[in-house]
Amino acid sequence: MDTLAVTGGEVLRPDHSIDPADVLIDTVTGTIDAVVEPGEVDADRELDASGGLVVPGLVNAHTHVAMTLFRGSADDKQLDDWLQEDIWPVEAELQAGDVRAGAALGIAEMIRSGTTAFADMYFFMPEVAAVVEEAGVRARLGHGAITVGKDDEAAHEDFRAGLEFAREYDGTADGRVRTMFTPHSLTTVDESFYREYVPKAREDDIPIHFHANETENEVDPLVEEYDQRPLEYADDLGLLAENSFLAHGVHVDDREIELLAERETAVIHNPASNMKLASGMAPVQKLLDAGVPVGLGTDGAASNNDLDMFDEMRDAAMIGKLAAGDARAVDAPAAVEMATAGSAAAVGFDSGRIEAGANADLAVIDLDKPHLTPRHDLLSHLVYAVKGSDVRHTVCDGTVLMADRELQTLDLEEVIDDARERAEALFDRAQA
Numbered sequence: 001m002d003t004l005a006v007t008g009g010e011v012l013r014p015d016h017s018i019d020p021a022d023v024l025i026d027t028v029t030g031t032i033d034a035v036v037e038p039g040e041v042d043a044d045r046e047l048d049a050s051g052g053l054v055v056p057g058l059v060n061a062h063t064h065v066a067m068t069l070f071r072g073s074a075d076d077k078q079l080d081d082w083l084q085e086d087i088w089p090v091e092a093e094l095q096a097g098d099v100r101a102g103a104a105l106g107i108a109e110m111i112r113s114g115t116t117a118f119a120d121m122y123f124f125m126p127e128v129a130a131v132v133e134e135a136g137v138r139a140r141l142g143h144g145a146i147t148v149g150k151d152d153e154a155a156h157e158d159f160r161a162g163l164e165f166a167r168e169y170d171g172t173a174d175g176r177v178r179t180m181f182t183p184h185s186l187t188t189v190d191e192s193f194y195r196e197y198v199p200k201a202r203e204d205d206i207p208i209h210f211h212a213n214e215t216e217n218e219v220d221p222l223v224e225e226y227d228q229r230p231l232e233y234a235d236d237l238g239l240l241a242e243n244s245f246l247a248h249g250v251h252v253d254d255r256e257i258e259l260l261a262e263r264e265t266a267v268i269h270n271p272a273s274n275m276k277l278a279s280g281m282a283p284v285q286k287l288l289d290a291g292v293p294v295g296l297g298t299d300g301a302a303s304n305n306d307l308d309m310f311d312e313m314r315d316a317a318m319i320g321k322l323a324a325g326d327a328r329a330v331d332a333p334a335a336v337e338m339a340t341a342g343s344a345a346a347v348g349f350d351s352g353r354i355e356a357g358a359n360a361d362l363a364v365i366d367l368d369k370p371h372l373t374p375r376h377d378l379l380s381h382l383v384y385a386v387k388g389s390d391v392r393h394t395v396c397d398g399t400v401l402m403a404d405r406e407l408q409t410l411d412l413e414e415v416i417d418d419a420r421e422r423a424e425a426l427f428d429r430a431q432a
């Protein structure tokens with residue numbers, strides 16, 4: 001056994017208590033071996049966490065990581081106009097190398113802000129899988145399949161590609177890449193495709209992830225056509241299950257909330273994207289009270305515009321209070337739970353908790369900062385005051401991915417240069 005000890009810090013436990021402890025990691029299995037009294041470990045190597053707070057690596061449960069190339073290119077528009085006028089015309093010009101560069105940039109950004117795992121639906125997903133492997137993070141990946149704007153044969157090809165990717169790449173990168181089947185949304189995929197392909201995914205036990213109930217424009221047409229709420233329609237299609245998770249769930253009524261709880265289907269809350277696109281306020285406290293599993297995501301960098309999950313926790317707590325009209329709603333423990341154990345469970349990773357047996361995915365936050373002073377309540381700081389740039393070390397699967405803010409697996413300068421070049425060429429092609 002080869003071991004790494006994270007020593008000298010205070011550790012956030014699964015019950016949200018925080019106390020001084022050392023974390024012993026088995027780097028061969030990539031799991032936490034023990035959490036022990038300070039000074040008791042004897043390990044092959046040590047990572048100094050003194051003066052810091054050791055937290056589970058954050059889990060970004062809904063993103064399109066390569067969309068970092070679109071950051072700042074399309075702001076201040078509602079979802080439909082944003083997608084149709086700005087995003088989709090440029091995505092039509094995407095090449096594999098663009099997705100690789102955008103993914104590397106996004107993954108570098110996530111490692112630098114304490115995120116160790118993410119769920120992603122996009123295009124050219126083998127490229128994303130390759131960067132996940134190289135960077136050392138953990139991810140659940142799906143090829144996003146869509147039927148609008150495609151002829152029948154092209155749409156079938158897209159859906160077959162989605163299933164093929166899910167089957168071929170599951171378990172790669174030493175098990176750090178897991179896969180899923182990802183139809184884009186309830187309104188952009190024709191019903192017949194759901195009827196044909198969802199059973200195929202279910203047969204192979206492939207998790208399903210899709211956008212749903214993000215804007216009112218996604219609700220009304222379905223109610224009109226099917227005389228059903230969108231999530232009743234989704235249930236009829238076999239989309240709601242324990243290993244399904246949907247992004248957004250902003251416009252859900254009480255019956256849909258009940259359905260989600262009954263089916264144990266998780267909602268991934270994306271507060272920044274919902275605010276920026278003016279999609280609405282998800283009823284997060286209501287979902288939690290009803291027993292719906294809730295995770296947290298950034299969505300893509302074009303609608304956020306960063307991938308910092310600390311920002312997202314703060315946004316979730318803030319907008320959760322506004323939505324409920326109650327300052328007690330979505331408190332700090334609820335926001336932390338969403339970004340860690342909640343997201344990890346939704347995505348299907350045994351991460352998001354610092355406890356023996358769990359994946360050794362963690363981040364160390366430097367608390368020695370003016371904006372983190374004094375220290376009345378560190379859980380409060382995590383949600384309301386910490387920034388991604390306060391992360392000192394990031395560890396995933398027992399491997400140190402960032403030490404003292406230096407990336408260990410990616411060359412940051414190269415990643416930034418490459419992303420700049422690819423973004424410029426991509427937007428030039430789109431404007432030609």
Ligand SMILES: CSC[C@H]1O[C@@H](n2cnc3c(O)ncnc32)[C@H](O)[C@@H]1O
Pocket residue numbers: 064079083087088091121122123143144145146184185211214273299300303
């Ligand atoms: C088919 S791959 C994913 C597809 O989703 C687009 N996208 C990015 N953000 C959102 C969002 O908030 N709602 C719906 N779709 C979104 C992305 O640009 C890709 O085309």
Ligand SMILES: [Zn+2]
Pocket residue numbers: 062063064211247299300
């Ligand atoms: Zn999305």
